[in-house]
Amino acid sequence: MYGMINRGICQMVLDAEGAEAWSAIEASAGTGAAELISSEVYDDAVTVRILEATARHFGIPMDKCLERFGTYWIRFAERGSFGDIMRFVGSDLASFIANLDRMHQVVTAAMPAARVPSFGVVAQEPGMMRVRYYSERSGLEPFVIGLLRGVMARFDLVGTVTQIPPAASTDCAEFMLEFVPSGESRAALP
C-alpha cells in the first residue's frame, strides 16, 4: 500500500491521542518515519502491523479499528492531496459514490502501484442506497463500512451502514446505507 495510508493511520492517532501514543504504536509495530513516505509503496503487511498495533493501543478489535480508520480516512483524504478531486467528483452522496471509479482511474494513473477498489450504486431511494464494492484485497469490509459512514458525514448525512448479502452471485460485497440529513432525527430513518 502507499505510504499515505500509513500516514493516515498516524494522523488518526495523533489527532485522537497525540504524539506519545503514536510513538508507542510505532514501537509496537516496529515501524518508523521511513514507513510514512506518502508516495512510497509498502508491503500490505506493514500497514496491517500498524493497524494491529493501533487496535491494541485503542483497546478495540481489529474490525472496529478498520471501521474507525475508514471513517477517518475520508476526512484525512479531503484535507490532503485528494481534497480537490473529491470536491470535483461529486456534490452529493449518490454522484460521489457513482463517480468514485472515475476518481480511482485517475489515482491509478498518478500512482501506478495502487490497487484501487470499485464502487457502484446498485439501488437508490430517498434515504436509502445500496452500494456494491469490489476489491482485490479481502477482509477490508469493515474499512468500507467506516468509509461509507465517512462519505455520508461528508454530505451532512447520518445513518447506518450495514453489510448485506449480495443480490447476485458475485465476488462483490454489498452495503445498505440508510440515512437522513444530520439535522433530522435518526428516528426518521427508513
Added chain:
Amino acid sequence: MSLHISQRQVGLLFPAHLRVDQDMRIIRIGPALGRVLPTLQPGDSLLTAFVTSQVGSADDLMRIAAACGAITVRPRDRNFMLAGSVIAEPAGFFIALQFQPSLDVIDNNELRIDDFSPGDPLALGMMLIRLQKGLLDEARQSARELDQERRRSVELTERMRRISSYAAHDFNNLLSILALNVKLQRKHGGLAERQAQYLDVIEETVARASGATRGLLALAHQRDSTRSVHPVDSLLIDDRAFLQSMAGSKVELTFDLATGGAQVDVSRISLSRCLANLMVNAREAMPEGGRITVSSRIVPRPAELGVPEIGSAEAGSNRSEAGQWIAILVSDTGHGMAPEDASRAFELFFSTKQRGSGLGLASVRDFVTEHGGTVSLETAPGEGTTVLLCLPVATAPLTGEPTLDRLRRIDEGPRVLIVEDEPFALDALAELLENDGFQIATATCAEEALRHLSTVPFDILLTDLVMLGLSGIELAQRATTDNPALQVVLMSGFVPDADDIVQGWGFLPKPVDPVRLQQLLCTACEHAGLACCEG
C-alpha cells in the same frame, strides 16, 4: 435514424448544451452551463451571451449543421471556451458543447465531474492535474517536515556535542591535575614500594579515564587535527577501556598485538572513532555475545593478506617505511555477511540493519583513505567478520622519549610563562617544569599573562585554550604579534580547529601527559635556539 431520449438523459450526455430558436434566442440551457453561467437565462440572445466569429445568423448555424462542422463560443466576460456540434431541429438548433482545455477551466472550482460528458477525457485530465498538484503540495509539505526534523536533529546533536565537549574538557582538566601531581610525587622520590604501587594505580586510572574522555570527544565529533606519530600497539592498548565499553558487557575483547613498536602517523581520536564503529558493528552482529579480537602486525603490503582492499595504498606508500604496512585486524564471531552485502558494506548509507545509518563503515573507509591506507572485509554467513585496516608505517619514528634531562640547557634555562585558570593544575605544572630547570612565571588568565609578557621577554608561552576572557589562541596571537620569536604550546581538553592553530604552535591534549609535554617543550626550545635534543 431517430433517437428518443429524455431531457434528463440529454443533460447527462451533453451537460453543456444549448437549444436556440430560429431567432437565435436561447430556449434551454444545459445543467453545466446553468451552474457555471448563473446569469444566463432562457430568452437571452445567443449572440449577446456568447462571443463567436462563426455565427452571425440562423443561416450560419444551419450551414454548420449541414456540414457537420464545429462551433466554438466563449461566454461573454468569461475566459473559457466551449466547442461542439450543431444539430438542426424543427424549432431551431441543438448545440452540443464541451468545455475546452484551458487553465481557466482546470482551475475553475465551480466545475464538477457531472458538468462533462461521460466520455469527455478533459474530466479525467482535470482530475489528474488536480491530483498531481495535491501530491506536489503534499510532497512540499513532507519536505518541509523533513527539513524541520533535520534541523531539530542537528540542533539536538549540536547540543549533545557541546555538552560532551564541556564534560570532556572539565574532566580532562581534573585528570591533568592528578597526572601532574603523580609525576611530581615520583620526582620527589623516596617512595616506599607500596606508595609507588598506589601511584601506579592512580596513573592507570587516569589513563582509563582519559580513554573515557576520548569517547566523549568522539561523541562530540571533535577532530584531532594534531596528527602525530604513535606506536600503534600503545594506541590500541590505551583505548582498551573505551573499546570495551563500546563492545558491551556480553562481548569478550581480546588483543593480539605484534607490531613490535612500529609507529603510525595518525589522528588518535579518529583512530578511536574508527575502532569504535567497528566495535559497534561487531557487537550488533553478536546479539547474544561473543568475542572480538583486535590484532596488529606488520605486512609488506595490504594485498599480502589476500583480501581486496579499498583505499589509497599507492598514495600512502610514499609514507610507508620500506614498503611496510601496519595491519590492524578486528575480528568478531558474529553472524557474518552474505557476499552481496559484503561487496557493498563500505558504501555510504548502505546498511543491512533495519535502522542502520550506513555511516559506520563508510566513515571507517574515509578514515583509512585520509591516512593513506586501505580497508577490506573478510566475511561469510555464520563465520564472523574480519575488518582489516592497513596503514603505512610512519617514516619519521620518534627519537625515543625525550626528557628534559637530555636537554642541553643554557645558563638560566628557558623562560616559560604558564597560563592556566585551574590553580591546582597551574601549581603542578609550574613545580614540574621548575624541577626540570625552566624559569617559570604563571598567570591565571590571558589578561594577567599579557601584563607579564609586556615586561619580561619569555621564550615559551604554555597556555590553556579555554579561559574566561581572552582565549588561549587570542592570547597567543597577541603575544606572537609583539614577540614573533615566542614559542607557543596550547593545551586543552578541547581539540581546537586546525584553522585556529598557527603553523609551528604545539598542542598538548589534556589530561596532560608529562612525557608529551616534555616533547613539545623540547621542540619549542629547539625552535627558539635555546637547547636541542641529543641525537
